[in-house]
Amino acid sequence: MEPAPKIPTRRRAISLVVAGLVLVIAGVVGWIGIRGLLAKQELHEITPLASEIESSVASGHFAAARSAANELSAHAHQAASLTDDPVWRAAEVLPVAGPNLTAARELAAAARAISDRIVSPLVAVSESVDIETFKPSDGTLALGPLVAATPTVERVQHAYDDVQRSVAAISTKGTLGVVSHAVERVRDAVDRVGPTLTALANSVRIVPGMLGADGPRNILLLAQNPAELRATGGLVGSLILIHADKGAVSLVSHASTADFPALVQPVMALPTATEGLYGTVVGRYVQDVGATPYFPVSAQLASKMWTNRFGGRIDGVIAIDPVTIGYLLEATGPVTIADGRRLEAGNAVPLLLSDVYHDYPDPAAQDAVFASAASAVFAKVVSGAADATALVSALSRAGGERRLLIWSGHPAEQSVLASTTLAGGLPASTSRMAGIGVYFNDATGGKMDYYLKSTVSVASGVCRADGTPASRVTISLTSMAPADAGESLPAYVTGNGIFGVMPGMIRTRVVVYGAEGGLLVGASGGGARGNPSLAATDAGRPVSVSTVDLRPGVTKTVIVDLLNVKQKVADARLTVTPTLGGIVAPNVALTCTAP
Numbered sequence: 001m002e003p004a005p006k007i008p009t010r011r012r013a014i015s016l017v018v019a020g021l022v023l024v025i026a027g028v029v030g031w032i033g034i035r036g037l038l039a040k041q042e043l044h045e046i047t048p049l050a051s052e053i054e055s056s057v058a059s060g061h062f063a064a065a066r067s068a069a070n071e072l073s074a075h076a077h078q079a080a081s082l083t084d085d086p087v088w089r090a091a092e093v094l095p096v097a098g099p100n101l102t103a104a105r106e107l108a109a110a111a112r113a114i115s116d117r118i119v120s121p122l123v124a125v126s127e128s129v130d131i132e133t134f135k136p137s138d139g140t141l142a143l144g145p146l147v148a149a150t151p152t153v154e155r156v157q158h159a160y161d162d163v164q165r166s167v168a169a170i171s172t173k174g175t176l177g178v179v180s181h182a183v184e185r186v187r188d189a190v191d192r193v194g195p196t197l198t199a200l201a202n203s204v205r206i207v208p209g210m211l212g213a214d215g216p217r218n219i220l221l222l223a224q225n226p227a228e229l230r231a232t233g234g235l236v237g238s239l240i241l242i243h244a245d246k247g248a249v250s251l252v253s254h255a256s257t258a259d260f261p262a263l264v265q266p267v268m269a270l271p272t273a274t275e276g277l278y279g280t281v282v283g284r285y286v287q288d289v290g291a292t293p294y295f296p297v298s299a300q301l302a303s304k305m306w307t308n309r310f311g312g313r314i315d316g317v318i319a320i321d322p323v324t325i326g327y328l329l330e331a332t333g334p335v336t337i338a339d340g341r342r343l344e345a346g347n348a349v350p351l352l353l354s355d356v357y358h359d360y361p362d363p364a365a366q367d368a369v370f371a372s373a374a375s376a377v378f379a380k381v382v383s384g385a386a387d388a389t390a391l392v393s394a395l396s397r398a399g400g401e402r403r404l405l406i407w408s409g410h411p412a413e414q415s416v417l418a419s420t421t422l423a424g425g426l427p428a429s430t431s432r433m434a435g436i437g438v439y440f441n442d443a444t445g446g447k448m449d450y451y452l453k454s455t456v457s458v459a460s461g462v463c464r465a466d467g468t469p470a471s472r473v474t475i476s477l478t479s480m481a482p483a484d485a486g487e488s489l490p491a492y493v494t495g496n497g498i499f500g501v502m503p504g505m506i507r508t509r510v511v512v513y514g515a516e517g518g519l520l521v522g523a524s525g526g527g528a529r530g531n532p533s534l535a536a537t538d539a540g541r542p543v544s545v546s547t548v549d550l551r552p553g554v555t556k557t558v559i560v561d562l563l564n565v566k567q568k569v570a571d572a573r574l575t576v577t578p579t580l581g582g583i584v585a586p587n588v589a590l591t592c593t594a595p
Helices: 010-058 062-082 086-091 097-126 144-168 177-210 272-278 286-291 295-310 322-332 348-359 363-383 388-400 411-417
Strands: 217-225 235-245 248-256 316-320 405-408 434-442 452-462 469-479 506-513 519-525 532-538 541-550 555-563 572-576 582-584
Touching: 062 097, 097 144, 097 177, 144 177, 177 217, 177 405, 177 411, 217 286, 217 295, 217 363, 235 286, 235 295, 235 363, 248 295, 248 363, 272 532, 272 541, 286 295, 295 316, 295 405, 322 348, 322 363, 322 388, 348 363, 405 411, 434 452, 434 469, 452 572, 469 506, 469 541, 506 555, 519 541, 541 555, 572 582
Parallel strands: 217 316, 434 572, 452 582
Antiparallel strands: 217 235, 235 248, 316 405, 434 506, 452 469, 469 555, 506 541, 519 555, 532 541
């Protein structure tokens, strides 16, 4: 008789189970390891394909771009598939390995979303909308491709927002260095794309309407003169009316400030804080509409002054300065102005902001030069003679420096502009970043700011026991005027003592806006006239106004201390009036001093 089978002991049973589990785990590890290596390889193939797509689109080789996009999509989908099966998901609960597996799966899913929802739609759109789309030809910008692309670009923008949030949410806690570094690289890559994509989305939302896709538009162009600073960039020196209809753009007329007599009362009701800080001149003199740093107010004041003087309707206002003209000339090449001189990128600033005052003592003749320069550059741009890439780069650079400002009288367009530097609004703050504004208004009454150099910096830190972040803003101003400026420079440049300022000196009002809900601790420096002459609030922000007088060769410094009550982190972002010789220094840590 055969012996009865032995019943396994508990120890043997456990050992069998353990052995079985070990085999399962070994199989799982092997399965995951193989799939992980395959997924890594798939993701590795994406980087060169992304570069190929970028270069193909830039060079107009759309068939190659479509092919690369399809290949990228295949790799992204395969990587997502390899990291999203039940075994992989189950293994994510394991210690040590789990966080790495979760991060890898989420990265692969992000790659698939980027491919499907961003790259492929943009490659399709790029066949009709590329850098050349934004270059006029024979006075007309073709709006059809931009209008047609709008729905796709807006969907891509929403998809990008989703992807950015999902990538930012990937946890790297407990992950290996190689995994955490991969996550950071993807985050950085996604973040770098954001500004370009946002600019494209804003362009397709705004450009067609402002150029008359839905009906004729009248746009008022303000030429600001930074040789006599105002908060938005400079005194308004001349004004040009531009008409746009279905993409056809034409220059209608121009006017000088002499065409706008001083008003007894502001052209429209001023915000209480605006009038308190800058006086009624901001609404009575067209030259001074930029004294407030809030460009939407400046634009509406200029618009109202124009229509009161010449009638008609203004749909939008654009402000530029001679530095912007120089950038545009890099794209268009030189032009010849009315007096026969050659205006080019290298001489635009000195010619328009210095030479003209030496060569033409009569303000009317100066205005004629300004109008001629603006007209000549405008004609060159709309003719299609400019290099498209250089043109877009010039406008982007000017916008980033706040030398190009735009306001639209159409609420939907203005709401899009409001989130950009083009709007010329007060700097926005977040819970982690204090938005601080530093603005300059000339009080000399001449054109001496051609010789003004400025350096602005901010230091942030926590120096209080209650943890409230603080920022110290340091503004250094230097006069680079010749030692004999009072005698050697034209009276029109020195101001000739018109406001009680000795010829040759520069008087500047320095206005500092703290973050919303913040507090002004104090301000000092700048010499006898450097102490705050005014402390106020505007739009819930603390404001300090200091007046600084400079003799040639002299440097003076104003220091403003602020508490950023609404912020949780000690960090700040500066917005500064664009000047001819301005430097915004990198942020540094605030050194706390004992009381």
